[in-house]
Amino acid sequence: MKISINTGIGRVYPNKNSGFVSFRSQRSEYAARGIAEYWIVDPQMNRVTVLILFYGFYEETRFTGNTAIASTILRELQLTTEQVLNAG
Numbered sequence: 001m002k003i004s005i006n007t008g009i010g011r012v013y014p015n016k017n018s019g020f021v022s023f024r025s026q027r028s029e030y031a032a033r034g035i036a037e038y039w040i041v042d043p044q045m046n047r048v049t050v051l052i053l054f055y056g057f058y059e060e061t062r063f064t065g066n067t068a069i070a071s072t073i074l075r076e077l078q079l080t081t082e083q084v085l086n087a088g
Helices: 024-033 082-088
Strands: 007-011 035-040 047-054 057-064
Touching: 024 047, 024 057, 047 082
Parallel strands: 007 035
Antiparallel strands: 035 047, 047 057
16 A cells, blocks of 8 residues: 655745745745645744645645644644644
């Protein structure tokens, strides 16, 4: 049995020029590749953003604090934003 998980997780790193990283091009690339879900972990803003591909465009939900992160692919995963941010 082959299982394919079509998800990605990225971390925000400061950009020397603007202080933040733009994710517009990343969204386009991921959508073109059919990445169904990806997370952006942003320790500077203390949040995790989950983006879910819906008819070619990403819908995003932001999670902070002790809020449980909802994933359409990793449904049994039970993590809060705080746990993800403190993991590393």
